[in-house]
Amino acid sequence: MKLAYYPGCVSLSTGKEMDISTRAVCAALEIELEELSDWNCCGATHVSNEQVATGLAARNMAQTELPIMTPCSICYSNLRSAVRRLEDLEVRERVNAVLEKKYSGAAVRHALDVILESLEKKDERIVLPLREMKVAAYYGCLLTRPAGQYSPQFPTILEELTRRLEAEPVELRHKTACCGGPIFMPREDAADDIAFAILAEAKEAGAEVIVTVCPLCHLMLDAKQRALEQKKGQKIGIPVLYVTQLVGIALGLGPEELGLEMNSVSPMAVVERAYEKMAKE
Amino acid sequence: MPTGVYVCHCGLNIAGVLNVEDLKSFAEKLPGVAVARDLQFSCSDIGQEQIQKDIAEHKLDRVVVAACSPRLHEPTFRRAISKAGLNPYMLEMANIREQCSWVHMDQPAMATEKAKDLIRMAVAKAELLQPLEPESIPVSKEVLVVGGGVAGIAAALDLADAGLHVFLVERRPTIGGYMALLTDVFPTNDCSICVLGPKMSEVYNHPNITLYTYSEVLGVEGSVGNFTVSGVRRARYVDEKLCKGCINECASACPVEVSSEYDFGIGKRKAIYVPYPQAVPLAACIDPKACIGCSRCAEACPADAVRLEQEAQDFKINVGAIIVATGWQPFDAARKEEYGFGRYRDVITTLQMERMLNASGPTKGEVVRPSTGEIAGSIAFLQCVGSRDATVGNCYCSRICCMASLKNAQLVKEKYPDTDITIYYMDIRACGEGYEEFYIRAQKLGINFVRSRVSSIQEEEGRISLIYEDTQNGEIRRAKHDLAVLSVGLEPDSNAEVLGNLLGLSRRPDRFFEIAHPKMRPVEAHIDGVFIAGCASGPKEIPISIAQGSAAAAKALKLLHRGFLELEPTSAYVDPDKCIQCKLCVDICPKKAISVKSPAYVDEAACKGCGSCAAACPVDAIDMRFFSDQQILAQVKAATEVKREFPLIVAFLCNWCSYGAADLAGTSRIQYPTNARNIRVMCSARVDPSFVLEALRQGADGVLIAGCRIGECHYKDGNYQALQRVNVLKGVLEKVGLDPGRVKIVWCAASEGEIYAQDLREFIAELKAMGPIGTELKRRDGGQQPDLAQPGNGPEEGEKP
Amino acid sequence: MSAVTAAKDMEFKSEVLRLAGPEMQTCIQCGTCSASCPTAHLMNPSIRKLVKLCLEGRKKEALHNETLWLCTSCLLCTVRCPRGIRPKAVVSALKDIAEREGVRGRDASYEEFFLKQIKSNGRIAELPLTAEFLLVYPQAAVQSMQMGLELISKGKIAAKLERIEGRDEVKRIVEELRE
Ligand SMILES: Cc1cc2nc3c(=O)[nH]c(=O)nc-3n(C[C@H](O)[C@H](O)[C@H](O)COP(=O)(O)OP(=O)(O)OC[C@H]3O[C@@H](n4cnc5c(N)ncnc54)[C@H](O)[C@@H]3O)c2cc1C
Ligand code: SF4
Ligand code: SF4
C-alpha cells in the first residue's frame, strides 16, 4: 500500500515522536509513505475564516493523487471538513482560482484507521502482545468530529485496535471530551481543569497507559502532566502514548525507533512489564 | 358535420362589451357551421330549448356555446344537448365572459376580435369531437384494511356495520396495535385496554369481518373498484380454533425464554406465547426463531392444539378499496448515543414506562429501576428524543409524547406521591381539547418542569446524571435521578414499506405516507380507491386515529356502496402499433394507471386524464379521448390563423388552478390586455412540446403555460414535469435561434386572479421587448422563418424529460 | 436605539449568517450547545446566548466578550444541535469579523500571529509564535517557560522558522480567500 503522508507542523516540534513512530510503524507494516511535497500548515484551530481554512487544506491535497494519511487529528479534521466544503462547486471554483495545482477531490485517512486495517487478528507481526495492559483510549474531539466515519461521541475503533494488540481497553467517560489544548495559551486555568479531569478519570479507572491520536491532546496530557500534578496536588504518573507508539511496541520496535524517550512521562516501566510478562509465559 | 354556434348576451355581461351581432355573423361563416344565433341567456330554459330545437331541425351533431366559463355551465349544456339526443361530449364552450368581456371592459373592439378567435378555436375543436360514453364498471363491495391498530379497527367496524365485507390483515399475531400495550390513556386517564378490548372482540366476532392475523399483503393488482390482493398467513404452529388461550400449560412446559417484544425488552416470554392476556384472537403462537422443536408444548396442551407441522397459507382476495392503517414504530433510542440507552440500565423509554405502569405488564404495575428492582424515587422524563432533531433526520414533532409524559408523570405521582419527578422539555405541546388543562393538572400535582434539552446522560455512583442548561435562568446543571425516561418519538412503521411500494403510495419528507391534499383530503391517498388512516400518515393521538379510521370507512363506503363506478371517459389510450415499450409513461403517470405488457396498457378506471403520459410519449403512441392532440392542435391553428395583434400569445391553462385563476380575474373584473388566446387542458403536464412549437411556427409571438403552484398539482407533480419540459424546450428554441423567453411557465392558485393577470402583463412586456416572432432570426441572418419543421417534430427523443 | 444603528446591526446579523450558515435562524434556544460545551461554566454569554445575540443583531455584545476565546473548537455543540446549527462556526464567524474590524486583545493577537506566520512562512513553529505572543501578553510567560523547559529537555521545540517554497501561494490563499 502506498499513501501520501502529511505530517503536520507539530511533527517538527512538540509531536516529533508522533512522526517518528508513524514512519517506523508504517515501515514495519509495509505501508509505503510518500511525504507531501512542500506541505503547509492546516491552520489548526486558529484560522477562523472557513474559506481560508479550506484553501490551506486544498493546497495540501492538490499535491498528490494518492490517498492522504495524517497521524494528527487536527489536520485530519481540517482536511475532512475541507473535502466536504469543496464538494460545493462554487467553493471549489473560488479556491482553485488561487491555487497553483488545482484541487479535484481527495481521500483522507487517519493513521489509526490505516494501521488497524493492515493489522490482522492474531497478526504474526505482533511479537509483543500487550496482554493485561490496561489501556485507556482517549480520542479527543477532532478524530471523530465533524461526524464522519466514526460515531462522533462514542467511537470504538481505538478500543478495537487495543484489543487487537491483546491489551485491555479501559473505557473513559471522557473519551471524546475536549483536552483543552486549543485554549491552553490564552486560557491556561480553564484548559488545565479540563485536561486534569481526563487524567484523573484514567487514574481512577486504573489505566496503565493512555493512548492518544492527536499531538495537542498528547501535549496536554503528557508534557503538562507534571505541571498539572503540582497544580492540583495529585499524583497521576500515567504514560501517554501515541497510538503509533503503542502499536510499535507491540510490533517489537525499539524505544528509539518510536521516540519513547521523548515522552515526558516515561513509558519504559510499562514496556518493561510487558516484556517480563511475555518472558514468563 | 353540422355545427350550431350560440353566442350568449348574458344580459349585458357579455353584450355590454362585445358586439354579439358581429360575433354571430362571424360564426355563421365558419366552416361546418349550420346555424349560429345570439341568445339572451343561453343557460335559461328558453335558451336551452332553442338549442334543442335547432338540433332537431338542422340535424346538428355538435354544438358550440360561446358564453361563460365551462367550469360553470358545461354540465348544464351537456345535459341540454343530451336531452335532444346528442352525445353530451359533443359540446364545446368558448369562454367569452370570464376570460374576455369581463376582463377587457374598456377595449370592446379588441375584445370582440379576441372573442372571434375564441369562437374559431371552439368550432375547430368541435369539428374533431367524438361521442364518448361514460363507462360504468361493476365494483367489489369488499374492503381491505391493512393494520389492526385502533385506526384499522375503527375503519373495519364502521364498514362492517354498514354492511360491507371487510378483510382485516394484521402482521402480528394479535390486533390492537400500540394502544393495546399502553397503560391509562390521556386526556381522561382511562384504562386503554378496557376501552379497546371490547372493540377487538367485536372485530373477531363480526360476521362481516374476515380477520387475518399474523399475515401480510404481498401483491396488489388492479385499480379502484377491483383490486386483487394476494398475501400470506404465516404459520402460528397452533390451531387457532382449538387453542383455548390458557397459555399456562404449554408455556410452562416450554424451556426457551426470550425477551418479549410486547414489553419492549423489560419482560420475558416463552417460545410459545400469547402476546398479552387480552390478545385477539386469544390463541397461542410459536416463535419459529426461538423454538428448538422439543415439542414439549404439544405434549402439555390439553386441547391438543399445537401443530408443529403447520405451514403458511397463501390468500387471494378481491376488494374495491384499500385502507392503509399501518401505524408507527418507536424511534430507536440507542441512536441518541449521548443518552446512553442500552449502556445504562436505568435509562428507559416511555414505552417501557407504559408497560411498567400497566397492571398486567411485566412489573405488575410497579415502577422500578431495572438495575436494582427497587421502586424509583426520583424520575426524569426527557422530551423530544428522536423528534425535532436534525441529527437523527427527524425534524417533525411527534405530537403525542408531551402528553404521554404528562400522563405517565401523573400516574406515577398518584401511585407514589413522594416520587420526585422532573420533565425536561423544550416546549410542552398540549394542543387538543382538555390538553392544556391536563398540563395544569400535572403542574398542580407537584411535577417539576425544566425548560431545557438534556445534552447528555452519564452514570455516576450508580445514579443517572443529566447534564443540561436550564434555559430559563441560564444555569448549567447536573441533576441526579434514579430513572431517566426517554420520550421517544414516532416513526412510520418500517413493516409498511413493502405495502407502500405495492400500492405506489408516496411519502412526505418525514417518511410518513402522503395524503392527497394536506387540508382538503386528509384520508385519501394519491391513488384512487386507497385511503390512509391513523399514524400511517403521521403521528397522532388515539381520538384522531379513530376519527380518521371512520373517515376512511365513510370514503370507502361512498365509493363502493352502489356496486358500480361511473368513469369519466376522459382517459388516455395507447396506439399499440406505435408503442415502443419504453415505459416512460409508466413512471410518469401519477395514478400508476399504466402498465407495459407489450405494449403499454392504460387502466381506464385508474386514469384521471391529466395527459402527462401523452405529452411524454416519445413516439406519440398515447393520446387522450378528450383534449386529444388533434383537437388541441386545431385550437392552436385557429388561434393563430388571423394575427390581429402583437404580441399574440397562445396560453395553455390547467383546468384546476390556472384556468380557475383566469376565471376569477374575470369575476373580480381585473382588467388586462387582450393578447392571450387560452386553451384549457387538464394539467400543465398535458402540454406536449410539439403544441408549443406548432404555435410558434404558426406565428404566435409567445406561449404561456400556467399550472397550479408548485407542490399543489391536482395530480401530484404534473407541474414539475411541465417545468422540466419547458426547460428542455427553451434549449430547443435557443438551438434554432429563437429567444428562449418566448415560452414561459407560471404558477397560480385558483384564488390568484391578480397573479394570473400580472404574469400575463409581464409576459406581454417581455415579448414586446423581443419584437414579433422571428425578429431575432432576421437580426441574425437576414430573415428566415424559424426552422421548427412540421408539427410533431418536437425535441429529439433523448431530450424529452 | 436609533434607526441608523438598527440597520447596521442587521448588516452584522446577515454577515454572521453568511459565514455561519442560514440554519442559524432556526435556533430554538434549547441549550444543548451550552450544556455540551467544555468551557460553558466560564463563558458569559453562553454559546446559546451568543447565537441569540447575533440573531438580534447585537453586534457589540457579540464581538466583545470572553466567550469567543474560550471555545476550544471541540465541535460537541455542532454534532448535537437539534437544528443542525454549527455554533462553533458562529464563534469562528465572530472571530473573523472581530479580526477584520481590528477588535484587539490578547486573544485576538494569538490568532493574528498564527495567521501571520502561516502567511509569511507556510508553516508554524512554536517558539517564534510564543515569543511574539508573550510580547503582548507577558502574564502567560510562567506557564510558557514551564512548558518550554519541558519540551526543550525532550528536544521537541522547533526554534527555527520553517519556510516552504509555496509561500506566495499560501499568502494568496490567506489574503484572497478571506472576503
Ligand atoms: C408512549 C406512548 C404513549 C401514548 N399514549 C397515548 C395516550 O395516552 N392517548 C392517546 O390518545 N394516544 C397515545 N399514544 C398514541 C397512540 O399510541 C396512537 O395514537 C395509536 O397507536 C395510533 O394507532 P394506529 O392504529 O394508527 O397505529 P398502530 O397502533 O401502530 O397500529 C398499526 C397496526 O398495523 C400493523 N401493521 C403495520 N404494518 C403492517 C403491514 N405491512 N401489514 C399488516 N399490518 C401491519 C401493526 O402491527 C399494528 O398492529 C401514545 C403513544 C406513545 C408512544
Ligand atoms: S410532542 Fe412534545 S416531546 Fe413530542 S416531539 Fe413534540 S414537543 Fe417533543
Ligand atoms: S443547540 Fe442549536 S438550537 Fe439549541 S440553543 Fe444551541 S444553537 Fe440553538
Ligand code: SF4
Ligand atoms: S466547539 Fe466551542 S462552543 Fe462548541 S462545545 Fe466546543 S468549546 Fe463549546
